[in-house]
Amino acid sequence: MSVPSTELDFVRLSYRSDLRIFFMRWTRLVSSQEHRAGYKAALEFARQHEAAHWLIDLRIRGLAEAEDFTWIIQEFRQMMQRALPGAVFRVAYLVTPYHQELIDSRLPAHEATFRTFIEEQTAYQWLGVPLSAAR
Secondary structure, eight states: OOOOEEEOSSEEEEEETTTTEEEEEEOSOOOHHHHHHHHHHHHHHHHHTTOOEEEEEOTTTOOOOHHHHHHIIIIIHHHHHHHSTTOOOEEEEEOOHHHHHHHHHHSOTTOSSEEEESSHHHHHHHHTOOHHHHO
């Protein structure tokens, strides 16, 4: 199976059509400018594949600055909806246990789009992938 992918200096993007998941894996710490550029490149790549379920691996990159996190939750969420109108987005963040607590404390109380996970299998389940397909 061919997996469409692209790579920037700081992030790898790919789409698994069999799982219907877009993967965004950060490969190093990034500046605020790179953070936003990475998300914008990811959105364009995901739009091409009509991918509304994302798995974003933050374990290497770590936490975003507070203003970049707010940008994701507010502005970038709107950009996602404009890119794929009518899509129900689910964004699973793969994080370290320490970062999970911090990110969860920053998310709005009834957040439905963004969720954090320590294990990839649990993230797959939330994204709607049957366990047998995720192996």
